[in-house]
Amino acid sequence: MPTTWLARATPGRRWPSSTAARPERTGDGAGRCTSSTRPSGSSAGGPSSAATCRSPPGWPSRASTARSATSRSASSATAPRTWGRSTRGSRSRGSGSCPSSSSARTTSTPWARRSTAPCPSPTSRSGRAATRWSSRSSTATTCSRCATPRAAPWSGRARRASRSSSRPRRTASAATRWPIPASTAPRRRCRSGWSGTRSTSSASASRRSASRARSSSGGSTTRRRRRWPTRSSSPSSRRSRSRSPSASTSMPEPRVITFREALREAMAEEMERDPSIFLMGEEVGHYQGAYKVSEGLLARFGEKRVIDTPIAETGFAGVGIGAAMVGLRPIIEFMTWNFSLTAYDQLVNNAAKLRYMANGQFTLPIVFRGPGGAAHALAAQHSQALESLYAHVPGLKVVMPATPADAKGLLKAAIRDDDPVVFIESEVMYALKGEVPAGEHLVPLGVADVKRRGRDVTIVTWAKMLHTSLKAAEELAQAGIEAEVVDLRTIRPLDTEAIFASVRRTGRCLVVQEGWPFAGVASEIITLVVREAFDDLDAPPERVTSLDVPMPYATNLEALVLPSPDRVVAAVRRLLGREQSPARPAAAGGAR
Incomplete structure (x- = not known):
């Protein structure tokens, strides 16, 4: 049965990049256009119920171009591309892109197959009907007769793409006369069925190529627009887009920070998240911490949430336990766990037992943290590893991280826990560096x-x-x-x-x-x-x-x-x- 154009081209209409809605045109075995002709009585501009085979003035009729069936099949947007054995820069007999010249010289480029033969003006009615969106550009149209690039109005999508992409892209033209360097990028398949390879040439070469294309295509005065990749719904395009690096999708580089910085990040993030969390201890505020773990927290959260205390571990440990009983979440810092022995009664008889003795009527979310163990030449009273003393007591959780990542994740988990946690660090590890994930990072307690x-x-x-x-x-x-x-x-x-x-x-x-x-x-x-x-x-x-x-x-x-x-x-x-x-x-x- 005869086939017709599925849609009638109207001025200013362009087909979307997706091939699902693109009009199709086929011919008989000899390559002739099988569309029905206009009745003799109808005017050139009048309405017609039958689709017409439109050609611009001065062009041969479609019936006279049967010998160009191969070229029309190759330039069709949806029909499979069947190329002759011609190579770039050579003449191919009987396979010209334009009907007016069966021996037009064709140029093979990484993006499309071009022809130097003339084509209808893009401003004419038939020229607009013969143009379509290019499969590689969202701002330039391509004539379906001769595959010559045409400039298209600047679109909003292109404007948005120009803000998000500054990568120079080479655009091959019909007038390319110099060899294109081989690309090392993987070959991929486009919507039209042929495989192309991205060129790694410079942007200046692209501009020279585009200027030659304008001079050889009849001296078009249309302003050249920068071409941007078209968003495609095909699976191959989606895969290629996912492989391209992007500021929004690429993974961040691993951060290398110190042990003390990881602890500081954990406390700051939790204090930002929950206003009931506060830090209290000796020299944690104005002195920025004895080991600079709390540096900057006073200026960030103020004196109501970063509290300097006297040298009285029993006193501020007891204040922290009372604050936890009424719903706050204190972080109590001991300058060293050797000094916690003066507050041992508070931790063992109050923090560890009050929730049990109250039959669960309230929780006790409090963290006691500070350095423990030996350092360098601190002698007998300041070099004790006391984890076994606190691990011996039911009701206390004992945490001892060894890396910056574990320090941040475990401290955040300890702050969110509803039981008292003994968090023991090490003075000799505060300067230890390691990779720490950015953003939210939690390490569950009780997992080796x-x-x-x-x-x-x-x-x-x-x-x-x-x-x-x-x-x-x-x-x-x-x-x-x-x-x-x-x-x-x-x-x-x-x-x-x-x-x-x-x-x-x-x-x-x-x-x-x-x-x-x-x-x-x-x-x-x-x-x-x-x-x-x-x-x-x-x-x-x-x-x-x-x-x-x-x-x-x-x-x-x-x-x-x-x-x-x-x-x-x-x-x-x-x-x-x-x-x-x-x-x-x-x-x-x-x-x-």
């Missing part, structure tokens, strides 16, 4: 994390000793021993399942802690492992702790008391039966 995978032995540790254990694991790896390092992060509640799962994989367990050996956290972990995973053990569990002595002031003696990577490596070798035998002293008179 495997910081290093291994198959030979499990090393369970937390806080500062994580870095000691990781150094030991690297040294063991050089000897062919793969150690798995489990960071508890939370001492109470304890993630026992993570410990048991790792021990079942490796068959051996070593616990590394900074505290003293007697009645420590390591003792409790070993007891649980022996009771729950005894059949999976290949060797008795071991532990590495500080020596059972007060901390010396001298730095060389301090290094002997604290766990070290060498002590951890020696303990792992004992577990594997690979301990090094001590070197025998050389006999008098020389070695034998």
Whole structure:
């Protein structure tokens, strides 16, 4: 049956970029236009119920262009493109783009197949009917007869695109006379069915190419518009757009900040989110914090929410507990956890027990935070690791982060928790740097994390000793021993399942802690492992702790008391039966 134009072209009408609504025109086997002709009595401009085959004045009729069926099929918007064996810059017999010249020279470019043959004026009625939106541009039209680029009015979509994209794009033209450099971008498929490759040439070359196209197409005076990519609904276009970097969709670069900055971010974000949160402690305000963790918070939130206190831990710890009982969420900072011993009664007899003794009539959302453990030459009274004392008490949660990311996520989770939380940091880790996710970042309490995978032995540790254990694991790896390092992060509640799962994989367990050996956290972990995973053990569990002595002031003696990577490596070798035998002293008179 004869086929007709599906829609009648009207002045100023342009077809959208989607191929679903684009008019189709077909012909018979010889390439002739099979549209019905206008009745003889109708005028050129009068209405007609039958679609007409419109050609501009001076052009041959469609019936005389049967030999150009291949070119019309190639220039059609929706018909499959069948190209001859002509190459760019060569003449192809019988495959010209325009009906007026069967031997018009064609130019193959990465964007379209162009012709230098003339075409109807874009301002004429037939010229407008023969134009359509280009598949690669939202502001330039392309003649469906000769594929010559035409300028289109500046659209609102193009104006919006110009604000969001400044990437220069090369636009190939019919008058391109120099070779286009090969592109390394992946070839992709466009709506018209042929594959194209983006060119990596400069914007200046694009401007020269566009100027030559205007001079060779009859000296058009239409102002050149910058071409912008058309939004397409095809799957291939969607995939290509998703691969392009964008300020709105690209992932932010990882942030590297210090341990103290991560803690400060956590407190500031939570104080912004909840006005009932406030910080109280010694030198947290005007002095910006003893270790500069609270730097800038006083200027940001004022003296009502960042409160300096006297040197009276029992007093401000009790004030914080009372504030939590009436609905506030205080953060109490101890300059060091060694000073918390003066407020031990407040934490153990009030904070840990009041919710239980009130039968749950109120919650106690309070966080006690500050540095703990040994630093550098702080002597016996300021170098104590006291996590086992607070983990021994039911009703208190004990958290000890080891990385900046965990510090931020765990502190935010502790502030939102409705139970009292003991949050122990480390003075020697405040300057430690690490990647921290931007924005909202929460780490749930009571969940351990495997910081290093291994198959030979499990090393369970937390806080500062994580870095000691990781150094030991690297040294063991050089000897062919793969150690798995489990960071508890939370001492109470304890993630026992993570410990048991790792021990079942490796068959051996070593616990590394900074505290003293007697009645420590390591003792409790070993007891649980022996009771729950005894059949999976290949060797008795071991532990590495500080020596059972007060901390010396001298730095060389301090290094002997604290766990070290060498002590951890020696303990792992004992577990594997690979301990090094001590070197025998050389006999008098020389070695034998």
